[in-house]
Amino acid sequence: MANWTGAILTNKGRALAAKVEAGTCKLELTKLKVGDGTPSDLESMTDLASPKQNIGISSITPSETGECDIECVITNKDMDRGFYMREMGIFATDPDEGEILYAVQTDTHPDYLQGKGTSATLSIALHVTIAITNTDSVTAVINPAGLLTSADLDKHNTSDDAHSNLFKLFAKLTDLKTHNEAADAHESRFKLFEKIENLGDDIIKKLALTTTISAVTALQTNSWFGQLLKLVLTASGVKYSIAQNGYVCLGSFFGGLIIQWGHSVGKTKTWVDTLPISSSESYAALANDTGLGACPIGTRANSSTICFYQQSENLTGLFYIVISKA
Missing domain, CATH: 2.60.40.3940 (Immunoglobulin-like)
Structure with a gap:
């Protein structure tokens, strides 16, 4: 089971923290990294000892107690090999130095993140808490690589103005009821539903009627059937x-x-x-x-x-x- 120690500021991290507390800049967090190294002198580090993956920041949530919760999502979808997550680094932007390693924490009982070929695709939410005098001075670069989590989606959906633009659009459709009652209003939509319903049967029939030669030809093209065959073969363990x-x-x-x-x-x-x-x-x-x-x-x-x-x-x-x- 993971046993992360508290984050330790690096020398460059302490220098940046002093600038933030002096009010000369904000603490702009940029990303996290995880690796399988076992560093000894954490304060002098400028990067992880053995970095394995960069992780974009999904969200940052300040609290009234002077702490900020940083959320990232790590996934193994692009990892050929697994590794033990022994070290984690928090990176930030220094106005004078550029991007620096702000803080480091290590794990004496690390979890093993499996490679993509040994299991189903995994997505693990990581939460790191940092303490700061003024949480209003902390910002984060929200990276698209920091995947959307279910908590983010729930937060969006429960927001009072989450879908305000959508509601305004509906409000403008004053003749919506008349449209819905028209005999041919949704004819094309019903046809689409019918095609989707029959898609599974169409695929099975296509597979049954495909000869070996045409299957090989399909694999060499970018047709939907060729892509389907590739997915089936890959899932069954075919490789060369x-x-x-x-x-x-x-x-x-x-x-x-x-x-x-x-x-x-x-x-x-x-x-x-x-x-x-x-x-x-x-x-x-x-x-x-x-x-x-x-x-x-x-x-x-x-x-x-x-x-x-x-x-x-x-x-x-x-x-x-x-x-x-x-």
Whole structure:
């Protein structure tokens, strides 16, 4: 469970705080960063030890007790790899220095933010509280990257003037009732609803009638059907890397079957090579000496490596292929 310590002002942060308290400028917060570093001297930091993600500010809420609540939303939708959130930095604008690292806090029991390929897309709201003498002197750069949260939406919807412009528009439609009672007033809308209702059946029929050749053609275009096929294949785990050391993962439709291959050079007699992609188990492995044209005496593979055993000590290289399961 996360255990964030209180935020510590950096040296540049203290200098900016003094300017704010003196009334020469406002405290303009710009963003947050999270990382997996373990810094020791927090006060002298100008950036995180190992920054992993910039986070835009969603909202900032001052209180009457001299504190400001900063809300940000962190998401893993663009993260290829997960990381432990061990450090967090608050950035602000100094009128003389530009953007600076204002404050830092660390976590001795960090949470792990999973990468996008290991779970569903996650969005986590982060709240950081800072103390300031005059909360009226605190502002924030609200970044579109600081995603809209449900709390923001509720706050908007309960506001007295949230939809005032919309109500004014309706008030001008004095003949609205007459329009709604007309026989053909919403004919096009009903047709649209009917098309939406039948969309699921149309997709299923399209899939059933599509041959392999036309499916491949669709995948190479930007048609709606091609995009749908790509989404289905990606969701099932289909992926590939067409390279000298590559793989093809056929996804859950084919039981998670993986075919991978590679070329290894510069080793002799017995060695172990890392496979292009790890798997839960391997079923078969085959290698061929590129120089002598002979197969090694023994070849085997496990979840992440392939092993070769050969009598000759003069191997120039090997080609191999492995059949495994995701």
